[in-house]
Amino acid sequence: MSDKPESLTQADESALMQLREEIDRLDTEILALISKRANCAMKVAEVKMKASGNAGAVFYRPEREAQVLTSVMDRNPGPLGNEDMAKLFREIMSACLALEKPMEVAYLGPEGTFTQQAALKHFGQWVKTKPMPAIDEVFREVEAGACNYGVVPVENSSEGIVNHTLDTFITSNIKICGEVELRIHHHLLAGPNTKHDKISRIYSHQQSLAQCRKWLDAHMPHAERIAVSSNAEAAKRVQGEWNSAAIAGELAASLYDLEIVESKIEDSPDNSTRFLIIGTEQVGPSSEDKTSLVVSMRNEPGALYHLLKPFNEFGVDMTRLETRPSMTGNWTYVFFIDFAGHCEDESAIKVINAIRETAVDVKVLGSYPKGVL
Amino acid sequence: MSDKPESLTQADESALMQLREEIDRLDTEILALISKRANCAMKVAEVKMKASGNAGAVFYRPEREAQVLTSVMDRNPGPLGNEDMAKLFREIMSACLALEKPMEVAYLGPEGTFTQQAALKHFGQWVKTKPMPAIDEVFREVEAGACNYGVVPVENSSEGIVNHTLDTFITSNIKICGEVELRIHHHLLAGPNTKHDKISRIYSHQQSLAQCRKWLDAHMPHAERIAVSSNAEAAKRVQGEWNSAAIAGELAASLYDLEIVESKIEDSPDNSTRFLIIGTEQVGPSSEDKTSLVVSMRNEPGALYHLLKPFNEFGVDMTRLETRPSMTGNWTYVFFIDFAGHCEDESAIKVINAIRETAVDVKVLGSYPKGVL
Known part of the structure; x- marks a missing residue:
């Protein structure tokens, strides 16, 4: 009945038939290729498992995923938009990765929150998500190894900077492994x-x-x-x-x-909200990275100038600076800094070393691929 | 740094390198094929738009989608599971369909409910979902044409049969276009x-x-x-x-x-919950369909026997029977019946005609592809 709601002519019908046959042929090829890709992913897992003696092998590589997605977007011929195509590849990678080892990701719950949406957007549908009642419990879950990664909000359009997330970084050994943005409506x-x-x-x-x-x-x-x-x-x-x-x-x-x-x-x-992906390992360089630092400075005249000078000197692009009162002493400030590039880049090493000379403490929270989606 | 957390040998490194190159090659091919598929989908839309004079063309064909998914699952060579592969194709189809015309789906809200999850599971991530505060408002939204489809719970493990959904069907012209199940935890x-x-x-x-x-x-x-x-x-x-x-x-x-x-x-x-997809058009036959009927019978001796006999006689498999008190009269019962097959099947036509002879009223709520995922 619904086959001809739009008075199709004989010619239309046969055109549609041909197109559907073509789609079926394409689907057969896509099916075969995705299966081959999954086989490759399993072989990657085998090599890694053998090398690590079956323990502690790292299967998920944020920098590699970011590269794949960027390259897909660069070469996308259309008609699908770049973001759409990247989302499809995100899911293909997510499914292949689940074959190697199903990943568990803790997030600031409850179920149905934007943070869960962010987790699924970043890791794809194949990841297992686990809601936690508080931000520091997401950190603990990841530090304890109960989950591979965690997702926490860091800038919330309705609450501003999520200070609790930043504060938790100060006392934790957790690394930032990625970032993801979601659009939010009021x-x-x-x-x-x-x-x-x-x-x-x-x-x-x-x-x-x-x-x-x-x-x-x-x-x-x-x-x-x-x-x-x-x-x-x-x-x-x-x-x-x-x-x-x-x-x-x-x-x-x-x-x-x-x-x-x-x-x-x-x-x-x-209008969007930014989330951070947290993990226990520093991520290697991808094509486009960001680095987050936390720096404690004595409350002295010129402190901020001393902090900013090296960035200018070594040509490193600081993209963000947040000031927070230090929780450990009245006479120091804590700065959260984001800059473009990886902490292993030569210029970044120079900047960090220069800051170390004047700062009370410098901690690299992590270098991670710039959010692609 | 994370590049060698697992003491890889030179041979391992080069094996990994080769596998990654192979994956990149496969990705290039997958990218090209998905793009071709999207082009075909756009051509399908063109033919339909032309035939319908740009108005009222039906782009989403539940029976066609079900066939594609079933065929993908039949031919899936592994290592990805059939469900995983079908989920990937669901997303590919969802992305392609959004190119033809972005679809809007109303669901029983609020955001983050299982019903929204069901909508995304059935239509893929490219659909626009719209939360409604009540079941009958989902029906109204679809009847009014404000949304293309609706998703409502019909069996809820925590509430049993959602009577309100069944009752709404009695007084509405809405058709059932599909079903979807979700696992639920307590x-x-x-x-x-x-x-x-x-x-x-x-x-x-x-x-x-x-x-x-x-x-x-x-x-x-x-x-x-x-x-x-x-x-x-x-x-x-x-x-x-x-x-x-x-x-x-x-x-x-x-x-x-x-x-x-x-x-x-x-x-x-x-433990799972079943949802129905509702729309305004009867869905054509796919390879494996289900039909839902609502039948009003006079409260007479042998009424149920008269109702069940034709199913046995014409070899049609009744899969479910629910009894509800009629809201329009004390002396009639209302039965909700599911059976295997499409209402255009010869045997189904015979059954329905036979029931019509004894029933006060028979209404086909819809024939739709059995849930594949």
């Missing part, structure tokens, strides 16, 4: 009995209010904007008030029985 | 202050208690088991009681701030 939420034209107060986290400023200016110019500690807190408050609304995500709407008055009100469609 | 949850050896009461839905009976007999033989209306309700009750626990899923733990005392305590590892 919605205007209100209780089921709220009259939408009577909304006079809008709660949200400061960052979310800022991210929806233009929309609010245009559509709710007279409503008071009130910054609260988190978007979930905003949603909670709105529950008891008939004249207020919250800016928060989908999940908050369902948790607090609110309705979505208007969806996707963020000003920038690229 | 956990024992308790409050953070509960002493685990002092748990004397366990709340859960009747079905979940039944599904964890053996584990409870072995580990909690003295705890009282109390059936409540849902697993969420069970988790809610436990919040206020220091000596009780609930059996529920991951999400309930986080919603009600409970700890997972013991995870995956279900007796059968195959």
Whole structure:
């Protein structure tokens, strides 16, 4: 019945038939090639297992995966977009890797959070994900070897920098092995009995209010904007008030029985959250890497200048600098620094050595491939 | 650094190098073939668009997808498992289909529920999913054409048959276009202050208690088991009681701030939930189909016998029968029937005609490919 909903002519029918046969032929070839690829992956595992005496062999190589994905994107002839094609190869690699050894990845739970989405985006569907109740438990799970990798948020559009994640790095031996970004949407939420034209107060986290400023200016110019500690807190408050609304995500709407008055009100469609992949091994160089450092400096005049000078001197591109109060002493600052390149690059070694001369402590949190997807 | 964590010999290194080169060659071929496949898919879309005058062309063909997946599984040479290979092809088809026309699928929300997981499992990652607050709103969204398809739970291991879904079919013109199963896990949850050896009461839905009976007999033989209306309700009750626990899923733990005392305590590892894909068009025959009927019968002696006889007579395999009280009259019953085969099969036509002779009403809810994954 559904075969001809669109009055197809005889010629159309035969064109479709030919195309379907062609697709079937292509599928046969794709099937054979993916199977060959899986066989190669198994042979790689064999060589590694033999060399390591069956213990501690490292099967997942973030730098190699990043190279494969970058190369796929470079050579992609279309019509599929580069990201789409890379996502398909991510899944093919994920399936092949699961043959070598099924990987377990801890993440900041519960199930269904953005962090789980990030884990699946980075490792593909074949990875086993394990929800943990807190960020430091994700770290512990990975340090203890119970999981191969962990995924934690590091910049959250609704909460800003996730300080807890940065702080945990200071006291841990965990390495950063990768990064992944997810797009996040904000919605205007209100209780089921709220009259939408009577909304006079809008709660949200400061960052979310800022991210929806233009929309609010245009559509709710007279409503008071009130910054609260988190978007979930905003949603909670709105529950008891008939004249207020919250800016928060989908999940908050369902948790607090609110309705979505208007969806996707963020000003920038690229509103995204960044997550870090953490592991126990330093990742080797890929074609495009990033390095994260944590540096403790004495609180002296010119400290920041001393810190920044070497980057300029050796031509290393610092992409980010965060200052955090040190937890171990009143008179030192802690800086989190990201720069482009791998810590084994000659220029990076020079920068790190130069910083070491003036800093109380320098720790390389890890070099890792720049997020490809 | 991580390049040689496993003391590789020169010979190992060169073997690995060769394997990686082979993988790169295979990737190049896979890339080219997937791109060709995507081109074919676009040509299919062109033919259909032209034939339908650019409106109402049907791009997604559940029966065709099922055939492709079945054929892939039949011919899969390994080493990847059949399910793994089918999942990869699901994603390839999903990406190609998104080129023709991005599909929107409504599901019973919120985000992160099993129903969303089911939608992504069935349609692949390229589909746009849209959460709806209630089952009948999923139906409405699809009937109104706002979404191409919908996904609703029909048998939930924690709630049994989802009666609301069945009831909605009675009054709707929606067709069943497919089915998908997901494995579900149960956990024992308790409050953070509960002493685990002092748990004397366990709340859960009747079905979940039944599904964890053996584990409870072995580990909690003295705890009282109390059936409540849902697993969420069970988790809610436990919040206020220091000596009780609930059996529920991951999400309930986080919603009600409970700890997972013991995870995956279900007796059968195959504990699963079934979802239906709903749409507006009847699906054509694939190689292996199922048909769902709803039949109203007068409450007369022998009614059920009259209903079942034709199946036996024409050799049609009835796989399921559910009885529901009719909502339109006290003196009729409503039966939900699944049988193997397509409603266009000769034997199925005979059965349906025979039932029509005795029934008050017969409605074909849809014929659809048996779930492949």
